[in-house]
Structures are given as C-alpha cells and as structure tokens.
Amino acid sequence: MGADAEFQIPIIEFRTGSSDLTRGTEGWHHLCKRVRDACETYGCFRVVYERISREIREETFRLLKELVEEVPLERKQKNVNPKPYHSYFGPCSQQSLYEGFGIEDASNFDSVKRFAQLMWSHGHPYFCETVNTMVKQMEELNNIIWAMIIDSYGLGEKYEPVMINHKTMLRMMKYMAPSSEEYRRGLHAHTDKLASTIICDDQTPGLEIEGKDGRWIKLSSSPTSFVFVVGDPLMVWSNGRMKAAKHRVMMTGDKDRYSIATFTVPVDGTVIKTPPEFVDEQRPPLFKDFDFTDFLFFSFSEQAKLIDSADQIYAFASLSSPQIPAQNHAL
Numbered sequence: 001m002g003a004d005a006e007f008q009i010p011i012i013e014f015r016t017g018s019s020d021l022t023r024g025t026e027g028w029h030h031l032c033k034r035v036r037d038a039c040e041t042y043g044c045f046r047v048v049y050e051r052i053s054r055e056i057r058e059e060t061f062r063l064l065k066e067l068v069e070e071v072p073l074e075r076k077q078k079n080v081n082p083k084p085y086h087s088y089f090g091p092c093s094q095q096s097l098y099e100g101f102g103i104e105d106a107s108n109f110d111s112v113k114r115f116a117q118l119m120w121s122h123g124h125p126y127f128c129e130t131v132n133t134m135v136k137q138m139e140e141l142n143n144i145i146w147a148m149i150i151d152s153y154g155l156g157e158k159y160e161p162v163m164i165n166h167k168t169m170l171r172m173m174k175y176m177a178p179s180s181e182e183y184r185r186g187l188h189a190h191t192d193k194l195a196s197t198i199i200c201d202d203q204t205p206g207l208e209i210e211g212k213d214g215r216w217i218k219l220s221s222s223p224t225s226f227v228f229v230v231g232d233p234l235m236v237w238s239n240g241r242m243k244a245a246k247h248r249v250m251m252t253g254d255k256d257r258y259s260i261a262t263f264t265v266p267v268d269g270t271v272i273k274t275p276p277e278f279v280d281e282q283r284p285p286l287f288k289d290f291d292f293t294d295f296l297f298f299s300f301s302e303q304a305k306l307i308d309s310a311d312q313i314y315a316f317a318s319l320s321s322p323q324i325p326a327q328n329h330a331l
C-alpha cells in the first residue's frame with residue numbers, strides 16, 4: 001500500500017533563545033501539552049530544534065558517507081555487539097537496500113573512539129569528535145522531550161532518576177536507491193524496542209508512520225528537524241497512554257538515503273514498570289513488570305518473528321493475553 005503525504009503528524013517548534021525550553025515557564029507547559037498530545041495520538045512528532053547546528057549535522061552525514069563508501073566490508077563487519085540491533089548489518093542480498101552501524105553508549109567519547117579504531121587504522125579523531133558531539137546534542141534533545149513528557153503527566157521531579165535509567169545508542173544508516181521507479185521496502189514496518197528514538201535524515205524521503213486509520217503517512221524533513229518516536233517500553237511505562245508508533249522506510253527514485261538515529265536504551269537490569277500514577281479504576285494495569293533486556297532479546301528471537309512487530313510487546317508482557325515466558329540469553 002502506498003502512503004499519503006504528511007499532513008497529520010504534528011510539527012512542534014522548540015524555539016531556541018526563548019523561555020519555552022526553561023522548565024516551569026508558560027511556554028514550557030504549552031510545549032508539554034503538545035508533546036503529550038502527539039505521543040498519545042501518533043506516537044511521534046517532528047521537532048524543529050535549531051540548537052543542533054546545520055554544520056554539525058552536515059558534517060556527521062558527510063562522515064557517515066565516508067564510512068559507508070571508504071571502509072572495506074571486513075572492517076565494517078568488526079562492528080559487532082551481542083545485543084540485538086547494536087551491530088553492523090550490511091546488504092545481505094540483492095533484495096536488501098539497508099546498511100547500518102551501531103555504537104552503544106555513543107554519548108561517551110571512548111565508545112565512539114573504539115568504534116572508529118575498528119573502522120580506520122588511524123582512528124579518525126575528527127569522526128570521533130563530530131559524531132560524539134552530534135550524539136550528545138541529540139541526547140540533550142531527548143532529555144528535554146522526556147522532561148516534557150514527565151511534566152505533562154504531572155509526575156514532577158521525583159520520576160526523573162527512576163523513570164528509565166538509560167544510555168544512548170547511535171545507529172547510522174544508508175538505504176540504497178532502488179534502481180528503477182519501484183517503491184521498495186528499505187526497513188520493515190515495526191515499533192521500536194528501545195524506549196524512544198530520535199531520527200534525522202539527509203532530507204531524502206523514505207520514513208513513513210502508520211496513522212490512526214492504518215494508512216501510511218510520509219514524513220518530510222528539514223535541516224533543523226528531527227522525528228521523535230515512542231518505543232514499546234515508553235508505551236508500557238505510560239500504561240498504554242502513549243502510542244508506540246509503527247513506522248517503516250520505503251525507497252523510490254534514484255537517490256540513496258542516509259539517516260541517523262539515537263535510541264534511548266534502558267541499562268541492563270532495568271525493569272520496565274508502570275508508575276502507580278498511571279493506574280486507576282478507569283485504567284487498570286495493562287502490562288506486567290519486565291526486564292528490558294529480556295524483552296529486547298525476545299523481540300529479535302525466532303519465536304517473535306511469527307508475531308507482528310507491534311504485537312510483540314503484548315505477547316511478551318500483556319496482563320490480558322497469554323504471555324510468552326522470558327528466554328535465557330547470554331550477554
């Protein structure tokens with residue numbers, strides 16, 4: 001099925017230099033409301049955020065292209081991590097347009113450095129500095145959005161340290177242009193298994209979000225906008241108030257697409273649970289508490305392949321449908 005042009009996904013401007021981004025101001029509360037509405041209705045929104053400069057963004061994309069085009073496959077394949085979705089994934093067949101790299105805990109300079117040393121014998125200090133700066137700024141944007149979510153539900157400061165303790169994983173991706181005028185899948189339809197995601201691209205279209213009526217909505221982007229996506233753990237945390245947005249990448253035309261995503265990854269041992277404030281008579285608890293890492297491994301298991309991505313969390317943790325026992329995994 002094709003997709004409609006974007007007209008529904010909210011665009012929320014985080015004006016830098018105004019007091020809107022100062023917690024507690026009227027502008028802040030207005031943004032909190034818009035963020036919450038967007039997360040509850042669509043599970044995503046576009047945020048315009050000029051604190052991340054165009055220069056750093058352009059440089060990061062230039063370095064990503066250098067990584068994709070100049071590093072030999074044997075080196076790319078050294079980007080391995082036992083956690084699902086954290087490693088290099090190359091085009092494994094003619095059918096696949098996707099290539100992606102993962103850097104765990106990428107707001108930590110040493111993690112980026114370790115990655116760069118695997119890719120380039122000289123360790124590419126400029127790559128490390130630029131990419132680490134970009135990730136730190138995207139992490140800051142994510143922290144602002146999470147603070148808005150917390151405030152929008154009136155949960156106050158106390159939830160910040162205990163909400164979901166996390167690190168930021170970076171994925172850098174390339175989607176090859178299909179060679180003809182085909183409309184081809186770059187990434188299958190899914191909900192994110194990490195808590196939340198911030199995506200930006202090189203202004204080549206491709207990202208689509210499933211709207212309320214099941215129709216796919218194409219997202220466009222600009223040099224200063226990012227897409228925030230609610231993942232399954234955040235949806236569970238909110239007792240189903242926020243929606244985990246189903247999304248995919250579809251490619252057409254003759255231009256490759258590059259994208260960068262930072263994922264909020266709960267640290268190992270984190271138990272995802274709904275705070276009592278989200279539960280009342282009208283809204284009984286929907287999910288059992290679960291270990292985040294167990295869920296991550298489950299969602300990439302053979303067993304989960306038989307289940308639609310958006311339903312995996314229900315199969316794993318719903319209190320009302322039959323559950324699948326957590327699997328043993330070795331890290």
Ligand SMILES: O=C(O)CCC(=O)C(=O)O
Nearest residue numbers: 173192199207249259261
């Ligand atoms: O490349 C994109 O725009 C989307 C990537 C994505 O959805 C993912 O990696 O989970």
Ligand SMILES: [Fe+2]
Nearest residue numbers: 190191192247
């Ligand atoms: Fe995703």
